[in-house]
Amino acid sequence: MNDAGGNIVQFDNVGLRYGTGKEILSDMSFTLHPGRFYFLTGASGAGKTSLLRLLYLAQRPSRGMIRMFGTDVITMPRDDLPAFRRRLGVVFQDFRLVPHLSAFDNVALPLRVAGLPEQEIAKPVSDMLDWVGLADRAAARPATLSGGEQQRVAIARAVIGRPDMLVADEPTGNVDPEMALKLLRLFEALNRLGTTVVVATHDLHLLQKVTDPLIMRLDRGRLSDPTGALRYPPRGKGGPS
Amino acid sequence: MSAFAAIAAAARRGLPVVNRMRGEQLLTQARLAGPMPWVIAIMIALTTIAAAGALALNNVANAARAELAGGITVQIVEASPAERDRQARAALRFLKATPGVENAALVPKEQVDRLMEPWLGAQGEGDEAIPLPALIDASLDGQATQDRLAQLRPDLLAVAPAARIDAQASWLRPVVSAIRSLQYLALALILLLAAASTAAVWLAARTALGVNRDTIEIVHHLGGTDAQIARIFQRSVARDAVLGGIAGLAAGLIAIVGLTRQFAALDSGMLAGGGLTVMDWLLLVFIPLVGVILATLTARFTVLSALRRML
Numbered sequence: 001m002n003d004a005g006g007n008i009v010q011f012d013n014v015g016l017r018y019g020t021g022k023e024i025l026s027d028m029s030f031t032l033h034p035g036r037f038y039f040l041t042g043a044s045g046a047g048k049t050s051l052l053r054l055l056y057l058a059q060r061p062s063r064g065m066i067r068m069f070g071t072d073v074i075t076m077p078r079d080d081l082p083a084f085r086r087r088l089g090v091v092f093q094d095f096r097l098v099p100h101l102s103a104f105d106n107v108a109l110p111l112r113v114a115g116l117p118e119q120e121i122a123k124p125v126s127d128m129l130d131w132v133g134l135a136d137r138a139a140a141r142p143a144t145l146s147g148g149e150q151q152r153v154a155i156a157r158a159v160i161g162r163p164d165m166l167v168a169d170e171p172t173g174n175v176d177p178e179m180a181l182k183l184l185r186l187f188e189a190l191n192r193l194g195t196t197v198v199v200a201t202h203d204l205h206l207l208q209k210v211t212d213p214l215i216m217r218l219d220r221g222r223l224s225d226p227t228g229a230l231r232y233p234p235r236g237k238g239g240p241s
Numbered sequence: 242m243s244a245f246a247a248i249a250a251a252a253r254r255g256l257p258v259v260n261r262m263r264g265e266q267l268l269t270q271a272r273l274a275g276p277m278p279w280v281i282a283i284m285i286a287l288t289t290i291a292a293a294g295a296l297a298l299n300n301v302a303n304a305a306r307a308e309l310a311g312g313i314t315v316q317i318v319e320a321s322p323a324e325r326d327r328q329a330r331a332a333l334r335f336l337k338a339t340p341g342v343e344n345a346a347l348v349p350k351e352q353v354d355r356l357m358e359p360w361l362g363a364q365g366e367g368d369e370a371i372p373l374p375a376l377i378d379a380s381l382d383g384q385a386t387q388d389r390l391a392q393l394r395p396d397l398l399a400v401a402p403a404a405r406i407d408a409q410a411s412w413l414r415p416v417v418s419a420i421r422s423l424q425y426l427a428l429a430l431i432l433l434l435a436a437a438s439t440a441a442v443w444l445a446a447r448t449a450l451g452v453n454r455d456t457i458e459i460v461h462h463l464g465g466t467d468a469q470i471a472r473i474f475q476r477s478v479a480r481d482a483v484l485g486g487i488a489g490l491a492a493g494l495i496a497i498v499g500l501t502r503q504f505a506a507l508d509s510g511m512l513a514g515g516g517l518t519v520m521d522w523l524l525l526v527f528i529p530l531v532g533v534i535l536a537t538l539t540a541r542f543t544v545l546s547a548l549r550r551m552l
Contacts (some may be wrong), residue, residue: 058462058552077467078549086464098456113465157463 007067008032008196009055014051014064024050025221026062032198034164037191040200042218048200049093049169049205051218055198056090056167057081059204069164084112089195091171095154097142103158104138106108110161115189126158133187147174154181165196171208172206184209278485284438285489285532286496288431289525293497295427296521302420311343312409313393314383315377319403324371329375329400335400336379339393345379354393385410390545417461435535442536446474446543457552468549471541478540479533486529494525 009032016025025047032038041106042048053059055064068084076084089110097106110124129135132152142150151174158166166187172180183207188194191197199206207213219222313330319325329462336345351371354363361371381389385408397404450457457470462544518524 053376056462078552081552082464082466084464085462088464090462096455096459096462098459101544109460110463113463113469188343 006033008069010065010067012067012107013063014054014061014066016047016054016059017062021235022181023062023221025054025061027168028223030223030225031218032165032196034196035191035194036214037196037197037210038199038214038216038217039187039210040198040218041202041207044202046213047221047229048218051169051223052169052198052200055165056088057085059182074197081117086110086161087164089161089166091151091155091158091159091166091168093169095142095150097150097153097157102139103134103145103149106142106153107156107160114161124160128222129153129161130155132183133216147178148179151175152179152183155186159190159195162190162193163195164199166190168199170201171199172203180206181209207211247253254284273428277441279439279483280441281482281485281532281536282489282492284434284441285486285529286492287432288532289490289493289528290496291427291430291434292528293493293517293525295519295522296426296432296524297419298424299354299425300516300518300521301422306410306417309409309413311379311381311385312377313390314407314409314412315379315397315401316407317375317377317401317403318405319374320372323381325372325375325403328403329377332401332404333377334395336377339396341382341389343380343382344495345377348378350375367401406435438532439539442478442539446478446540447547449474450544450547455549461551467545471544472545474544475541479537481534483535484528486532489532490529491524493528497525504549 009028011028014025014028015023017023020191028051040048040051051166054061060074064074069087071084072141073081073084098109101109107128108121111121111124126135127137129138132155134149134152135154137145137149140149142153143224147155151171155168155171158168168187171187172183175183180203187197188210201207207215261271315336317325317329317332319328333345333347337343350373353376357373383389390406390408394406396408460470497517
């Protein structure tokens with residue numbers, strides 16, 4: 001359910017400030033298109049996490065307009081937000097796993113929240129844990145998992161429901177290069193199935209692992225568009241090169 | 242069916258519900274663990290005892306009123322024993338012959354002496370050092386109102402000039418008033434206990450919310466609704482309230498049965514009317530049910546109002 005222009009996300013003159021401080025994000029105007037793979041880069045403190053928080057509806061902007069899936073999410077009634085959030089997958093920088101649940105139950109959480117019966121949960125969750133290499137750690141609680149393992153559980157939880165858009169904040173920050181590449185391939189596979197992927201990273205080597213990446217660069221709260229990622233159609237995806 | 246298709250199907254079915262068992266696992270401290278069920282048990286026990294007291298007092302007042310509603314007392318206040326006896330007999334004949342008087346009887350002098358013995362000491366046969374009035378106990382076939390007494394009084398005075406007539410209910414009015422005050426006190430206690438229980442549940446729910454705030458945020462980010470989260474809390478609270486309610490009711494009933502036996506041993510005519518009826522016992526059994534509903538609704542509204550402050 002995208003709008004007539006084919007945008008999955010549209011930011012128009014969006015600004016964000018916390019309290020009375022100065023703006024963390026300024027004059028954000030861009031569109032994200034369905035089925036694309038975006039990298040969000042920028043130095044530490046550039047505002048990547050703040051922009052992602054706007055994208056996964058954890059924050060309302062101080063000004064401007066945001067449309068997602070063709071709907072204005074700023075003026076949207078609060079009760080309508082859950083339905084939109086179920087169309088998003090989020091990988092948090094700090095994983096945000098539920099500490100007293102096992103890896104299996106953490107990954108199963110989106111399916112349970114969506115109301116799936118238990119008999120329809122076990123197989124996809126097991127398959128997903130197997131895919132991220134944690135089949136033998138299904139019963140382990142987050143505290144007993146390494147940082148990399150926790151990150152993989154967080155990624156499995158974000159993608160298990162096959163969201164329309166996946167938002168990942170430094171998803172490969174705590175894993176070895178081999179696992180980072182494997183996770184990237186998972187994101188690409190998901191992207192090929194139609195999921196829009198937005199990956200925030202400061203690891204420029206990661207960008208080189210993806211063919212013709214679309215890059216959004218944040219610099220002190222302002223967005224630049226070095227690869228034409230924010231134009232439509234984006235460069236290298238059937239658009240002008 | 243793939244997970245994605247299953248989610249779509251679940252969304253079409255309507256508002257999904259987090260699986261019961263899993264929901265409680267999700268928020269480990271949503272359950273009012275620790276002292277909270279005991280607090281509810283104590284509140285329910287005290288409420289049950291207070292309610293039983295209020296119901297018993299109501300029964301005492303009603304029984305006394307019913308017993309004395311038509312009762313009248315005629316006193317013949319005459320110093321001369323012979324004249325007093327003559328007027329007493331005349332008054333008795335008059336009352337028995339009067340329509341609307343169901344029965345009338347002279348209270349034996351021995352009984353009057355016995356009643357007064359604690360204050361005047363024992364009086365011997367024929368001892369009239371302190372003359373006591375002759376008493377006639379009578380019942381009207383309805384309420385002994387002041388109007389009916391006023392109608393009786395002139396004819397009675399005509400045959401017994403030293404007679405004084407009073408409604409027995411009027412003697413009891415201060416007692417009934419005191420009983421009513423005790424009933425209001427019991428009701429106030431019940432309301433205070435309900436308020437205290439509500440406050441305790443509110444505090445516990447707020448604490449559980451605070452402890453589980455991170456998890457709740459995660460569930461929100463995954464598309465969980467306020468109603469889903471509130472349901473997890475209210476189900477847990479209801480379960481603890483049921484446990485506390487059953488324990489509290491049992492403790493309260495044991496106390497009531499013990500007190501009932503103690504009062505029954507007093508063998509007081511007035512207290513005998515204070516026994517609990519079947520309907521009273523049923524009302525007492527409903528107290529934990531009301532407590533569970535109150536605790537569940539308190540938890541629900543506390544959680545929902547706190548969640549509304551989150552995005």
